[in-house]
Amino acid sequence: MGRHVLLIEDEPNITEAMRFILARDGWTVSSHADGATAVAAVSRARPDVVVLDVMLPGRSGYDILRDLRADPGTRRLPVMMLTARGQLRDRERAESFGVSHFMTKPFSNQEVLETLNSLVAS
Amino acid sequence: MARSALTGTRIRERRTLLGLKQADLARAVEISPSYLNLIEHNRRRIAGRLLAEIARALGADVAQLTRGAGAELVDQLGQAAADLPGAGAETGRIDEFTGRFPGWAALVRDQHRRIEQLQDRIEGLSDRLSHDPRLGSAMHEVLSKATAIRSAASILVETEDIDEAWQRRFHRNLQGDSLALAESAQALTAFLDGAGAARAEPATPWGELELFLERHRFHFPALEAGAPVAALLDDAAGMSAPGRSLTRAWLERYRREAALLPLDEVIAALERGQAAQARLGAARGLPVTLVLRRLASAPPVPGQDPVGLVVCEPGGAIALRKPASGFLVPRTGSACALWPLYEALGAPGRLVSRQLLHSSGSGNPVRAFAVAEPRWPFGAEGPCLSEGWMALLPQPGGDGAGALPVGSACRVCVLAECPARSEPSVMTPGL
Numbered sequence: 434m435g436r437h438v439l440l441i442e443d444e445p446n447i448t449e450a451m452r453f454i455l456a457r458d459g460w461t462v463s464s465h466a467d468g469a470t471a472v473a474a475v476s477r478a479r480p481d482v483v484v485l486d487v488m489l490p491g492r493s494g495y496d497i498l499r500d501l502r503a504d505p506g507t508r509r510l511p512v513m514m515l516t517a518r519g520q521l522r523d524r525e526r527a528e529s530f531g532v533s534h535f536m537t538k539p540f541s542n543q544e545v546l547e548t549l550n551s552l553v554a555s
Numbered sequence: 556m557a558r559s560a561l562t563g564t565r566i567r568e569r570r571t572l573l574g575l576k577q578a579d580l581a582r583a584v585e586i587s588p589s590y591l592n593l594i595e596h597n598r599r600r601i602a603g604r605l606l607a608e609i610a611r612a613l614g615a616d617v618a619q620l621t622r623g624a625g626a627e628l629v630d631q632l633g634q635a636a637a638d639l640p641g642a643g644a645e646t647g648r649i650d651e652f653t654g655r656f657p658g659w660a661a662l663v664r665d666q667h668r669r670i671e672q673l674q675d676r677i678e679g680l681s682d683r684l685s686h687d688p689r690l691g692s693a694m695h696e697v698l699s700k701a702t703a704i705r706s707a708a709s710i711l712v713e714t715e716d717i718d719e720a721w722q723r724r725f726h727r728n729l730q731g732d733s734l735a736l737a738e739s740a741q742a743l744t745a746f747l748d749g750a751g752a753a754r755a756e757p758a759t760p761w762g763e764l765e766l767f768l769e770r771h772r773f774h775f776p777a778l779e780a781g782a783p784v785a786a787l788l789d790d791a792a793g794m795s796a797p798g799r800s801l802t803r804a805w806l807e808r809y810r811r812e813a814a815l816l817p818l819d820e821v822i823a824a825l826e827r828g829q830a831a832q833a834r835l836g837a838a839r840g841l842p843v844t845l846v847l848r849r850l851a852s853a854p855p856v857p858g859q860d861p862v863g864l865v866v867c868e869p870g871g872a873i874a875l876r877k878p879a880s881g882f883l884v885p886r887t888g889s890a891c892a893l894w895p896l897y898e899a900l901g902a903p904g905r906l907v908s909r910q911l912l913h914s915s916g917s918g919n920p921v922r923a924f925a926v927a928e929p930r931w932p933f934g935a936e937g938p939c940l941s942e943g944w945m946a947l948l949p950q951p952g953g954d955g956a957g958a959l960p961v962g963s964a965c966r967v968c969v970l971a972e973c974p975a976r977s978e979p980s981v982m983t984p985g986l
Binding site for chain 1: 692694695697698699700701702703704705706707709710713714721724725728731732
């Protein structure tokens with residue numbers, strides 16, 4: 434079971450905190466902060482799971498997710514979306530694009546660990 | 556009880572004010588005191604010659620006795636009752652309530668109006684919370700910083716063996732993120748305070764335009780004289796960007812149209828009456844909607860009520876209202892389906908002209924001119940969008956013979972057996 438996670442998040446201190454807790458849990462952690470080049474970053478990194486923020490510079494997380502789902506190579510890649518917007522329609526939109534899990538900020542570290550472990554296990 | 560019943564109450568009030576006894580007035584108009592008593596207690600309808608004689612004997616206009624704020628007030632109270640159907644308001648006795656307690660009735664109306672304004676505001680703010688990019692960005696900033704702080708704090712508390720370098724790093728992050736959070740929270744508070752300060756303002760761009768036009772009574776002497784619109788826009792400084800844009804477009808069109816159809820011609824047509832109004836602008840081949848806008852932009856002609864105007868956007872919602880006396884336009888829900896505006900929307904480009912009388916039977920008739928202006932913004936293969944325009948021109952002294960009875964909206968309408976009724980009336984049980 435692979436445990437490589439790519440964090441696509443533009444807030445450096447969130448990325449740093451997640452990198453710390455995931456690395457301590459045994460994960461290999463990569464990160465990327467730009468929405469416009471995020472799909473290419475996924476292709477290069479070939480992670481086992483992606484953590485994807487919704488509001489990113491250059492491109493929204495929804496558009497990135499749609500492209501990942503349209504590509505046969507990443508169609509089944511587990512993607513957990515993080516968003517500061519927790520409204521029902523945001524969640525529904527993410528689900529319609531094929532998100533694996535939707536988590537609203539602020540979240541607990543434990544919640545992130547449990548969800549990512551569950552996603553790669555399934 | 557029909558709303559025209561208020562006429563009897565007004566006769567009684569006027570007679571009492573003049574210190575006339577019932578018997579004196581009855582003698583003056585050659586009817587029995589008992590019959591006058593029935594009229595005054597709204598148990599007999601009154602119209603035509605007898606009404607004219609009573610008005611003359613009381614030194615009043617017929618219009619003063621049959622209309623005024625009464626019908627409008629009754630309509631507005633009906634709307635208030637319809638909005639809270641569980642409150643148990645005695646809708647069958649609105650006439651009596653407005654007649655006996657006009658001050659309290661006006662208070663209920665004003666409070667209902669205020670509630671509607673606040674509801675509009677809440678909807679607007681809710682919409683803003685969902686779609687305003689600045690607010691969305693501010694919320695995102697606050698929640699992102701809170702997330703970073705929460706994660707870092709948890710790491711520091713829950714990781715017993717964290718080395719000093721990481722510890723310093725997360726302490727530094729906490730310091731930076733908490734300062735940024737404080738700034739973001741202050742900015743968000745200022746934004747929300749600003750939104751709250753404007754709570755009495757309308758929540759939609761069309762609502763902002765309507766309020767602006769109301770402040771100027773829909774008439775702009777400077778534009779009639781060809782002055783540029785820029786100076787007038789100072790008055791629109793507090794509006795949202797879309798509201799200001801809509802207002803600028805309205806004023807620029809007003810200026811162009813004032814040059815095409817001068818105000819003196821519009822006023823002359825209003826003074827001459829229906830036939831002249833119907834011909835206005837025809838000789839120059841001006842669009843009907845232009846003529847309707849010009850009629851509604853004119854200052855009131857002495858002895859006449861101002862011309863009303865209703866604009867229906869292509870999506871079907873009533874976007875802008877300039878009320879005509881006695882003809883209320885509901886702010887929420889659908890309006891009376893019998894209005895020529897809707898007939899015009901069914902046949903874009905065709906002018907619909909109808910004489911209307913309020914369903915209460917009180918008030919003067921109005922002549923309505925309505926037209927839907929079609930546009931094909933997507934080209935011939937795309938959908939046709941039609942914006943509906945309806946002007947309501949008062950017909951002072953008209954007897955309303957042959958006029959089409961219409962209401963404001965079904966739920967406050969007293970018309971029995973109306974084929975256009977889409978929901979029951981709260982005004983008359985059983986309708």
